[in-house]
Each structure stands twice: as structure tokens, then as C-alpha cells.
Amino acid sequence: xxxxxxxxxxxxxxxxxxxxxxxxxxxxxxxxxxxxxxxxxxxxxxxxxxxxxxxxxxxxxxxxxxxxxxxxxxxxxxxxxxxxx
Numbered sequence: 642x643x644x645x646x647x648x649x650x651x652x653x654x655x656x657x658x659x660x661x662x663x664x665x666x667x668x669x670x671x672x673x674x675x676x677x678x679x680x681x682x683x684x685x686x687x688x689x690x691x692x693x694x695x696x697x698x699x700x701x702x703x704x705x706x707x708x709x710x711x712x713x714x715x716x717x718x719x720x721x722x723x724x725x726x
Contacts (some may be wrong), residue, residue: 648696649686652687652703659704661709673720676712683708 663672663679672679684705691697 648699649703652700652705652709654706655687655700656683656707656711659708660715663712664715670720673712673716676709676716679712680705680709 687701691701
């Protein structure tokens with residue numbers, strides 16, 4: 642149980658902080674439309690920064706998955722679809 646918290650908590654916290662930053666920038670809609678690129682850059686940067694340990698890789702992977710889910714759901718919440726217009 643402790644190892645799950647050790648990996649998940651830093652990854653989720655990092656993803657949440659980055660998500661808040663994405664929502665605060667003026668070009669939020671552009672980032673949400675291209676969320677796949679943001680996911681790859683975010684996860685790759687975390688992998689680079691936390692490289693060298695298994696826990697660092699797991700933290701980066703969990704953070705990348707969490708940010709991917711947050712951005713994917715935000716895309717449907719904040720960007721109106723063409724059918725709704």
C-alpha cells in the first residue's frame with residue numbers, strides 16, 4: 642500500500658499542477674485541441690527529470706495518464722463541438 646501511494650501521489654500532484662497551469666493560459670483552447678502533443682511532452686519531460694529510478698518512471702507514467710484523462714475530459718467540457726453550434 643505504501644508503494645502505491647509513493648508512486649501515485651507525486652504523479653497525480655504533478656499532473657494536477659500542470660492541469661491548473663494549462664487552464665490558466667490564454668491559449669487554453671489550442672492546448673486542449675492538441676492534447677495528445679501536450680501529453681507526450683509532459684510525460685517525456687517527467688521521464689527525463691525523474692530518470693534513473695523505477696519510482697521516477699512510475700511517477701512519470703501515472704502523472705502522464707492522469708494528465709491525459711484530465712485534458713481529454715476538459716476538451717469535451719470546455720470546447721463546444723461543431724454539432725452543438
